[in-house]
Amino acid sequence: MNDPRTLLVRAVMFDWLGQLLILALVMLFQGLAGLPSDGITLFSQTGWLLFMLLLYPALGWLFGSYTVLRWRRLTLPVLLQRLLLTAVATLMVVAIVRWLLNPGVEVWLVHRRVQLLWMTGVSGWAFAVRLAMRRGLLLPESPRLFLLAEPDEIAQVMWAWKRVPERQRLWPTQPEVLLERMKRMDEPLLLAITPALRQHSELLPLLECSETSDPREIRMLSLLSLFQQQQERLPPAFIGQDGLAYDDLPWAATFSVQAQLKRMADLLVAAALLLITFPFVAISALLIWIEDQGPVFYTQQRSGWLGRPFWVIKLRTMSVQPSHEPPSWTKPGDHRITSVGGWLRRFRIDELPQLFNVLKGEMSLIGPRPERPEMEQELERQIPHYRKRHWMRPGLSGWAQVCAPYASSVEDSDLKLSYDLYYLLNFSTWLDLVILFRTIKTVLKAGGR
Structure with missing residues (x-):
């Protein structure tokens, strides 16, 4: 599953790779960056390099360039806006730190032309990475989510699901329709089944098919597990009377x-x-x-x-x-x-x-x-x-x-x-x-x- 923190970590790793690749190109084309033709190394400015490698993803996280990866629809103008804000903010912070520390001329990494070329290239790289991640080129394909529930349960489950609208869509379906789709196996599937429906005999062929299928392609789980994995919450309406006990908690031990x-x-x-x-x-x-x-x-x-x-x-x-005002x-x-x-x-x-x-x-x-x-x-x-x-x-x-x-x-x-x-x-x-x-x-x- 591509949970939000996995997406964040992978996007940061790709951004770091892009920063290093773009910097290597800047060093390769020294004349374009206005650098001297010889003696260009990074050994004397490792601190500035680490600062830049940490600053760009930190500001990207602050301005939401990683948040868009979780949206149901990737809005390109918003993505461009957030990447532009990240680049501009990075340039401004570097300029302020450079003014405060006043490094020598030999610290070419913070020169204006180098910074502009670097951030322009990194922004283009970050844009391509986010598009590729959303289209399944850099990440495993996310499974299609299906719900199997009694007719009187579907409305309640779908209302609860749509309360977190930016996450993946959930599709209510019927066992026979889903069984036919499982035979085609054109994409990975994640099936959530409510407890009431598990007792029905017409579900047996579907259960047998899932048990003989590759678990990386077809997975069945409970309704609560679906909300835990996909929305990182536990709707209280779907927890049974004895569904959550104190002994289940991570710190339940006396000397935790x-x-x-x-x-x-x-x-x-x-x-x-x-x-x-x-x-x-x-x-x-x-x-x-x-x-x-x-x-x-x-x-x-x-x-x-x-x-x-x-x-x-x-x-x-x-x-x-x-003092007599009622609480509101x-x-x-x-x-x-x-x-x-x-x-x-x-x-x-x-x-x-x-x-x-x-x-x-x-x-x-x-x-x-x-x-x-x-x-x-x-x-x-x-x-x-x-x-x-x-x-x-x-x-x-x-x-x-x-x-x-x-x-x-x-x-x-x-x-x-x-x-x-x-x-x-x-x-x-x-x-x-x-x-x-x-x-x-x-x-x-x-x-x-």
């Missing part, structure tokens, strides 16, 4: 090494972030007070480990509300958000005081976001398995925060819970790092809400 490492990382990183971000918090607090002379900080009760309440502390981003969802463009608060939310600066909650052990850096207890009472009634998100300490950021839109309704909370449940079942240090980097990307792009 992963859990201990996670807590140690929380303490070290939270302490470091408090020191680094203190100036930003202080300036933000001053701006909040200047805007309306109201309180700078805002405390609110939230549900933590096993649903136990605790108090979070945040920088205030809304106008002061009456925060919606995009909410009139209660102040001018300063809007900017603090976009860069998530308002969340930084919660690092104290991390140090106290009430929260983690990565985990399901804590919700207000009075809001959760309604969510628990309407969404199955909701309380299972309390099996881990709540976090400053989480898989749901970097994958799902802002929750402003029960339906949005159901979607976010599907990502939280996936995180619970697939927790690892690697996944925490993925969430951390995607959170950094959101902050740098001012994408908070």
